[in-house]
Amino acid sequence: MILPVDPAPLVAVTGQGEKRFSIEIANDPSERQAGLMFRKDMADDHGMLFVFEAPQPVGFWMRNTVMPLDLIFIGQDGRVKAIRRGEPFSDAVISPGEPVRFVLELKAGTAAKEGIADGDLVRHPAIAAAPVPSAPPAGNGDAPNVNDKPNP
Numbered sequence: 001m002i003l004p005v006d007p008a009p010l011v012a013v014t015g016q017g018e019k020r021f022s023i024e025i026a027n028d029p030s031e032r033q034a035g036l037m038f039r040k041d042m043a044d045d046h047g048m049l050f051v052f053e054a055p056q057p058v059g060f061w062m063r064n065t066v067m068p069l070d071l072i073f074i075g076q077d078g079r080v081k082a083i084r085r086g087e088p089f090s091d092a093v094i095s096p097g098e099p100v101r102f103v104l105e106l107k108a109g110t111a112a113k114e115g116i117a118d119g120d121l122v123r124h125p126a127i128a129a130a131p132v133p134s135a136p137p138a139g140n141g142d143a144p145n146v147n148d149k150p151n152p
Contacts, residue, residue, distance in 0.1 A: 001034035003048070010049060010104065010124040012080075016115035020045065021106065025126055027051040036105055037064040047106040051126055054133040055099040062090040068108035072116060073100040078127050080120045083111045102127060 003024035012019045022045060026032045032050050036042070052058065055076050062069070069086040073096035082096035085108055104122065111117075 001031065001037075002039075003031060005046075006049075006124075006126070008125050010047070010122065012114065012116050013121040013123065014115040014117065015120075019114040019116065021104075022046050023104070023124070024048045025051060027126070035060075035065070036067065036069065038066065040066050042067060042107055044107060044110060047104055047110075049124065049126060050103040050105070051130065052101055052103075055101045057095070057099050058103060059093040059095045060086065060103065061093055062086045062088055065089065070106045070108055070111040072104040072106065072111060072122070073098075074102040074104060074122050074127070075099075076101045076130070076132060078102075078122050080116065080118050080122060082118060083116065101130060 003026065005022050006025050009020040010023045012021070022043070026035060026048055035050070036048055058073070060071055065086065066088055068088055071084045071086050071094055072080055073082040073084070075081050081098055081100050084094045084096065086094050086105075102122070
């Protein structure tokens with residue numbers, strides 16, 4: 001499945017500077033299930049961002065995926081949690097070992113070539129706009145209640 005290219009670039013903020021990628025966004029179950037299956041080629045600066053409804057344990061496999069890929073697992077905060085390699089046609093489960101909110105798939109070797117590492121920040125409007133599950137209401141946060149006064 002080829003999805004439209006998002007007009008906004010995805011930016012990885014690395015120790016080598018900002019790296020920009022054009023991306024397709026897979027944000028519903030059928031798009032996430034198809035992913036990059038059957039693709040034979042992809043530009044070096046292109047990828048697919050998988051957006052999940054909430055941080056969760058995820059597992060990917062490469063059945064019907066022709067190209068080797070880098071899978072970059074990203075937390076709710078936009079930080080890289082893990083980078084794994086996916087081998088073509090493999091049924092082996094690829095997982096970061098912790099819940100994540102986003103996964104970026106790039107051509108294999110791109111993460112190393114561009115200096116993307118654990119802890120780097122990944123920016124894109126889809127990441128910034130993702131609601132934080134169970135977040136306190138805006139403006140209330142952990143502010144003390146004005147009615148809670150210490151006893152004299």
